[in-house]
Amino acid sequence: MKRLLVGLAAALLLTPLLAAAGTPMPQLKIENPGSCIAPVPEMRRNHMEMLKHTRDRTMRQGIRGEKASLNECINCHASKTTGSVLGPGGFCQECHTYAAVKLDCWDCHQPKAGNPQAVGVKP
Amino acid sequence: MSEDRIENKSRRSFVGAAAVAGAGVGVAALAPGLKLIEVAGAAPRAPGEPASSAVRWGMLIDTTKCASGCDACVKACATENGINETVKDARQGSQWIRKIDLKDPKTGQEHSLPMLCQHCEHPPCVDVCPTGASMKRADGIVLVDRHICIGCRYCMMACPYKARSLVHMPLTEQNPLVPRGQGCVEACTFCVHRVDRGQEPACVEACPEKAMLFGNLNDPASEIAQRVAKEKTTQVRADLKLNLGVRYQGI
Ligand code: SF4
């Protein structure tokens, strides 16, 4: 137990140090705070799984109106200035660059909100 | 393998759900004289409801009405599906629907007609696709799952109607409802995003001569089923026995 605590404390102490020394932490601007489809930790960990299963059901079985949808991600999270989830500071790109995870959804999907008026203002 | 398991599981839960819904409809909701199959074809599907094989989407094109030189359907398709890239070589551009002019060399008789993916019941593109990207939805619409397509173009070689194209360059400014991208094969989707909302394909809506008719071939009450039953229609290359979703009249 003691070893675990020491380990935890070390981890807690070390994380900010490492972050400060290496790549800067992502600077995210949440355009529409507090109303995502799931709590933030779950979204951080599982958004790709949610989207993957939605994508297969929508594409192959024709099920529409699923809970997770890229279009809805954009409508809430696209930057109010650029209208996009990409670019420096973009909601998707900022974390993906930090974590060095390739982001290819937007090679085919439209990264900008379809309706410019809808950018980041969904209730 | 894990994909298979997901599909099987959801198929089972769908069958369960359908049985329950069917029982409910049979007892209470169905109006007198209204057949279940009509309900299936008419309204947009409710959110969460999968496409059903009670529906077979089809198109009837009356070539006697189709004017030579008119390409309203081609333009409407490009606008609707965001096909707007400029290509150096026109042969490399995407073509979901095109106008073709036919002439019988013996009689001199001429036809002009739109040609698009025929949404075959037994699609050769699906048979040859090595990845499972080419697929047919339960309601007969043949699609390419671009998440899986590797751009090998087997399907383009197998399709007897030259209905498919490969996207050669990176794309931007796609229609949010119609994702498209480099390295994937694509073809007419019957405007599946519109059909699922209860609308008809963009080309059908745009035709100034009303030469195109879209509907549910499985519903005996639909206009398309009645016309196909009454009038003589042609499947292009009917000898291939693919049972096409698109039929022509007047050729
Ligand atoms: S017309 Fe070609 S692309 Fe369309 S379903 Fe038939 S074989 Fe496939």
Ligand code: SF4
């Ligand atoms: S190009 Fe794509 S859809 Fe066509 S056969 Fe190859 S993997 Fe399948």
